[in-house]
Amino acid sequence: MNKAFTIARSEFKRLFNSPLAWSVLAILQFILALLFLMFIEEYIGVVQALTATMDNPPGVTKIIVSPLYLWAGIIMLAVIPIMTMRVFAEERMNKTLTLLLSSPISSAQIVMGKFFALVLFILLLVLMITCMPLALTLGTNLDWGMVFTSALGLFLLLSSFAAAGLYLSSLSSQPIIAAVSSFGLLLFLVVLYLSGSSQNNSSEVFIYLSHFSHFLPFLDGFFDTSDLLYYLLFIVGFLVLTIRKLDNDRLLG
Amino acid sequence: MSTQALIQVMALNRYYGKYHAVNDFNLTLHKGEVLGLLGPNGAGKSTTMQMLTGNISPSSGDIVINGIDLLEEPLMAKRNIGYLPEQPPIYRDMTPLEFLNYCAALHDIPQNIKAKSLENTIQRCGLGDVQNKLIANLSKGYQQRVGIAQAILHQPELVILDEPTVGLDPIQITQIRELIRELGKDHSVILSTHILPEVQAVCDRVQIINQGKTVFADSFEQLAEQSASSLIVSFSDGGDKDDLAKVEGIEKVESIGANQYRLYFKQQPDPSRIFKLAVEQGWVLSELKTDSQTLEQIFMSLIHSDTLIVDDTDANTETDANTIKYIKKGGDGYNKGVDDE
Numbered sequence: 001m002n003k004a005f006t007i008a009r010s011e012f013k014r015l016f017n018s019p020l021a022w023s024v025l026a027i028l029q030f031i032l033a034l035l036f037l038m039f040i041e042e043y044i045g046v047v048q049a050l051t052a053t054m055d056n057p058p059g060v061t062k063i064i065v066s067p068l069y070l071w072a073g074i075i076m077l078a079v080i081p082i083m084t085m086r087v088f089a090e091e092r093m094n095k096t097l098t099l100l101l102s103s104p105i106s107s108a109q110i111v112m113g114k115f116f117a118l119v120l121f122i123l124l125l126v127l128m129i130t131c132m133p134l135a136l137t138l139g140t141n142l143d144w145g146m147v148f149t150s151a152l153g154l155f156l157l158l159s160s161f162a163a164a165g166l167y168l169s170s171l172s173s174q175p176i177i178a179a180v181s182s183f184g185l186l187l188f189l190v191v192l193y194l195s196g197s198s199q200n201n202s203s204e205v206f207i208y209l210s211h212f213s214h215f216l217p218f219l220d221g222f223f224d225t226s227d228l229l230y231y232l233l234f235i236v237g238f239l240v241l242t243i244r245k246l247d248n249d250r251l252l253g
Numbered sequence: 254m255s256t257q258a259l260i261q262v263m264a265l266n267r268y269y270g271k272y273h274a275v276n277d278f279n280l281t282l283h284k285g286e287v288l289g290l291l292g293p294n295g296a297g298k299s300t301t302m303q304m305l306t307g308n309i310s311p312s313s314g315d316i317v318i319n320g321i322d323l324l325e326e327p328l329m330a331k332r333n334i335g336y337l338p339e340q341p342p343i344y345r346d347m348t349p350l351e352f353l354n355y356c357a358a359l360h361d362i363p364q365n366i367k368a369k370s371l372e373n374t375i376q377r378c379g380l381g382d383v384q385n386k387l388i389a390n391l392s393k394g395y396q397q398r399v400g401i402a403q404a405i406l407h408q409p410e411l412v413i414l415d416e417p418t419v420g421l422d423p424i425q426i427t428q429i430r431e432l433i434r435e436l437g438k439d440h441s442v443i444l445s446t447h448i449l450p451e452v453q454a455v456c457d458r459v460q461i462i463n464q465g466k467t468v469f470a471d472s473f474e475q476l477a478e479q480s481a482s483s484l485i486v487s488f489s490d491g492g493d494k495d496d497l498a499k500v501e502g503i504e505k506v507e508s509i510g511a512n513q514y515r516l517y518f519k520q521q522p523d524p525s526r527i528f529k530l531a532v533e534q535g536w537v538l539s540e541l542k543t544d545s546q547t548l549e550q551i552f553m554s555l556i557h558s559d560t561l562i563v564d565d566t567d568a569n570t571e572t573d574a575n576t577i578k579y580i581k582k583g584g585d586g587y588n589k590g591v592d593d594e
Contacts, residue, residue, distance in 0.1 A: 006355070006359065007359075010355045017346040017347065018346055094340075095340040096342040096344060098308055098336070098342040099342035101307070101308045102331060103356075103359040104329070104331040105328070106328060250307070250308065
């Protein structure tokens with residue numbers, strides 16, 4: 001496990017050696033901040049007046065913070081594949097994977113190390129997004145439970161994206177192919193949700209399979225262990241597949 | 254064998270689909286030996302090295318490194334290996350110091366000796382001046398050195414270098430060769446290359462692979478012994494095969510051109526007798542040289558005349574004479590080929 005952390009630390013540091021991580025963080029923050037601003041203005045201008053007379057109106061957290069995390073999740077459908085594409089595909093392309101493969105490290109340690117580095121990046125990203133709702137505490141009271149579950153939900157969602165992206169990156173030796181296929185897979189799961197929840201053709205199974213259906217309860221402030229379990233299974237499943245793929249490479253590659 | 258072999262490879266085979274890339278590869282290497290692995294492109298050198306370093310698994314066969322089975326206990330066995338593949342596995346967005354630090358951690362170098370072994374390796378590979386520059390900005394030669402540094406950092410018993418001098422300038426090549434020779438003193442080295450003089454310069458033993466098969470394996474000492482047993486003489490005037498055959502110590506005379514003969518001696522060739530005979534008979538001697546089989550000749554003959562080798566190995570049953578004869582016959586085949594062109 002020690003080795004996995006060594007790899008994770010180095011991978012995380014290397015992420016920031018290239019402009020990619022910096023620009024992703026900067027652009028995301030900018031776009032989400034614009035959305036956040038829009039939600040606040042809408043709340044102040046329209047929603048506040050509408051809800052003023054309600055008996056039990058939805059709070060500011062529900063109206064501003066939840067959509068922010070939802071949008072972050074949607075945007076990350078495209079961003080996470082870009083972060084994961086390089087992990088194995090680029091190493092393969094540059095023939096640097098040999099370094100890890102000929103060191104006394106198991107495939108599991110390599111995969112875990114790479115995954116931890118991505119998780120660390122995601123954690124940073126979620127923390128930066130969470131700064132926005134925190135800024136609201138200057139003017140109002142927040143539903144802390146809802147903020148926490150939203151952040152946790154986003155973190156789990158993005159980690160599951162990362163695990164899937166990691167696997168698809170291990171299949172390819174071209175980063176672009178890895179990115180496109182990861183994006184395709186993630187989008188496919190979204191489409192499953194959309195088709196499952198469509199008016200005339202709804203399907204519980206499709207909804208259950210889609211990762212977004214397990215994300216939405218978190219945004220409403222629900223913490224359901226079955227949702228947590230879904231993400232854990234999703235992540236472990238893809239990590240195991242990646243480990244298997246690396247082991248298989250030695251036999252067939 | 255009294256001393257245990259550092260690496261012992263038995264009947265190694267590797268298929269890529271139906272393609273038989275490595276066919277029955279055997280190797281035994283002892284401490285302090287430098288082995289040169291030669292072969293044309295696509296002979297299976299890199300595949301062999303990848304198997305020896307656990308990057309790919311063999312289809313069949315055994316690899317035992319320092320008494321540890323690589324296939325059974327890969328993590329333990331890999332501690333004894335340092336590997337520089339064809340393309341140095343270096344992260345271009347790190348500095349050599351950062352990179353080597355990372356490698357030290359990957360190889361479990363204890364904290365208390367880490368600083369010292371880093372310093373040692375950097376000094377040994379001449380990376381002192383560039384250790385804080387980005388690897389991407391270094392020249393090919395320095396990148397290669399970072400690759401070598403990575404392979405020897407953890408003081409492995411066995412260093413495996415795949416074409417380490419490709420793309421270097423002549424000065425760097427000399428430096429790298431010196432480094433390899435120095436490594437050969439306290440590590441064992443397996444080196445693959447296309448450059449034949451390089452093998453002669455740094456290796457103790459040579460193993461030639463062609464189309465996945467080992468076609469030649471010997472030490473340089475034995476190579477020298479074999480090759481020094483014949484002389485080539487030419488006369489611009491005179492010369493007689495029968496007279497030459499009567500000279501003491503000569504086993505066989507072979508006519509290889511107009512007034513040109515190859516003389517096989519029973520022991521070490523003695524040019525003075527030939528010279529004396531020529532003076533007595535009044536022949537005009539125009540050439541007298543030892544017919545040393547250079548590595549290049551051997552290599553060319555083995556690679557270019559595959560069919561001859563097969564014929565010969567089938568025909569000869571005495572194993573000892575086998576190697577020598579097929580080299581010589583192969584050599585003729587090669588010469589003929591050149592003449593034809």
